[in-house]
Amino acid sequence: MKTxxxxxxKIKILAPAGDWESLRVAKQAxxxxxxxxxxxxxxxxxxxxxxxxxxMSKIARFCKQRSIKAYITLNTIMYNxxxxxxxxxxxxxxxxxxxxxxxxxxxxxxxxxEKKVPVCISTQQSISNIEAVKFFSNxxxxxxLARELTLKQIKEICNQIEEExxxxxxxxxxxxxxxxxxxxxxxxxGRCHMSLFCYDSxxxxxxxxxxxxxxxxxxxxxxxxxxxxxxxxxxxxxDLCTIGMLPEIIDVxxxxxxxxxxxxxxxxVDTVVRTYKKAINAIIEDRYTKEFVEGLKTDLQKxxxxxxxxxxYLGRKMDEWTEHPGNQAKKERGYVGKVxxxxxEKKVALIRVLAxxxxxxxxECIILGPKTxxxxxxxxxxxxxxxxxxxxxxxDDFTIELSKRVRKNDQVYILIEKNT
Numbered sequence: 001m002k003t004x005x006x007x008x009x010k011i012k013i014l015a016p017a018g019d020w021e022s023l024r025v026a027k028q029a030x031x032x033x034x035x036x037x038x039x040x041x042x043x044x045x046x047x048x049x050x051x052x053x054x055x056m057s058k059i060a061r062f063c064k065q066r067s068i069k070a071y072i073t074l075n076t077i078m079y080n081x082x083x084x085x086x087x088x089x090x091x092x093x094x095x096x097x098x099x100x101x102x103x104x105x106x107x108x109x110x111x112x113x114e115k116k117v118p119v120c121i122s123t124q125q126s127i128s129n130i131e132a133v134k135f136f137s138n139x140x141x142x143x144x145l146a147r148e149l150t151l152k153q154i155k156e157i158c159n160q161i162e163e164e165x166x167x168x169x170x171x172x173x174x175x176x177x178x179x180x181x182x183x184x185x186x187x188x189x190g191r192c193h194m195s196l197f198c199y200d201s202x203x204x205x206x207x208x209x210x211x212x213x214x215x216x217x218x219x220x221x222x223x224x225x226x227x228x229x230x231x232x233x234x235x236x237x238x239d240l241c242t243i244g245m246l247p248e249i250i251d252v253x254x255x256x257x258x259x260x261x262x263x264x265x266x267x268x269v270d271t272v273v274r275t276y277k278k279a280i281n282a283i284i285e286d287r288y289t290k291e292f293v294e295g296l297k298t299d300l301q302k303x304x305x306x307x308x309x310x311x312x313y314l315g316r317k318m319d320e321w322t323e324h325p326g327n328q329a330k331k332e333r334g335y336v337g338k339v340x341x342x343x344x345e346k347k348v349a350l351i352r353v354l355a356x357x358x359x360x361x362x363x364e365c366i367i368l369g370p371k372t373x374x375x376x377x378x379x380x381x382x383x384x385x386x387x388x389x390x391x392x393x394x395x396d397d398f399t400i401e402l403s404k405r406v407r408k409n410d411q412v413y414i415l416i417e418k419n420t
Contacts, residue, residue, distance in 0.1 A: 008283045016262040019049045024373025025266040029273035035071040042073035060096035069099030075122040078105045126189045141168035142175035158253030175255040182260025184237040241308035268303040302331045333413040361390040369410030
């Protein structure tokens with residue numbers, strides 16, 4: 001029987017990539033795999049940026065050069081009118097030898113099998129028992145178990161996969177992927193019909209209107225009396241956060257931890273991936289303590305979140321509905337301007353402040369760019385007109401020494417504490 005340390009050494013992190021900045025950031029932060037959308041046949045077709053089909057070759061080249069696998073999300077339900085485009089996307093994935101696809105519709109799964117493209121079965125199949133695992137192992141190398149399972153149920157399934165030596169379509173041990181961090185949907189494994197029913201915009205086609213995230217009150221239509229409830233956001237769960245139970249998560253025997261967030265910013269991807277990587281390394285090195293985890297939670301609270309909960313993994317808790325409609329991040333970014341030039345030999349950037357903001361000495365900043373990814377830095381030794389200054393204002397062009405190369409037209413932001 002493997003120890004938790006041994007299991008932690010083999011665990012992989014699957015990170016979201018909604019654009020080129022996030023794709024680069026995911027790799028820089030330590031992700032092993034990334035997942036992204038091509039065109040509109042995915043569950044974030046309207047909520048996130050998606051890559052055009054013609055970017056497939058660039059994505060494949062980027063991933064090959066950096067030894068990272070990319071999985072394309074083809075996880076919506078498919079209508080007849082979608083099948084030609086679906087086949088075209090899978091043909092391109094095959095052509096460029098990408099990591100594979102994430103899918104739930106059997107039309108997609110079957111065609112990928114015909115083309116010998118690796119498949120990860122989406123959580124939307126709600127795989128909840130070993131017989132379903134065996135069935136989908138004929139089509140897939142990896143499965144995502146239903147989000148409604150407890151850790152005890154997940155461990156039973158993982159143990160049976162090991163004991164019965166269940167293999168995937170490639171003949172190797174079937175991998176199990178588990179959702180580790182990010183937004184939760186109130187519906188069973190994310191399969192919701194409320195948006196379609198109310199607004200003719202299907203969540204299962206990537207066009208959720210997020211009506212469950214709103215505030216509601218219940219009224220008796222006969223008497224007009226309103227039902228008093230403790231929380232107005234009765235259909236909007238807190239975000240899943242497993243950083244405080246990561247040893248238990250790893251111990252059940254899963255192979256891949258998935259981070260949700262293709263609609264999130266690059267700094268969200270950077271923070272969450274780095275934080276979970278730190279936690280995994282701490283488990284391996286016997287540094288995973290209560291105090292250490294509290295520090296990690298504080299870092300996670302700085303980026304987008306609706307409050308944190310543990311989902312169904314520890315059994316259903318009745319106090320994990322969000323108390324607010326949107327983001328509860330402790331910090332937010334403010335636009336500053338853009339990079340005008342980077343002097344490679346001196347590692348100095350020339351930046352123009354375009355927004356009506358100021359950057360002060362030691363302020364936390366980030367630079368984002370399609371080729372740069374993301375660079376975090378503190379504003380130190382800023383120079384305006386050959387003079388060192390402690391503050392730069394709108395209209396200023398200033399130079400600053402940076403730890404790595406940035407590029408012309410990269411976007412510059414400051415990170416500021418939110419007023420809560």
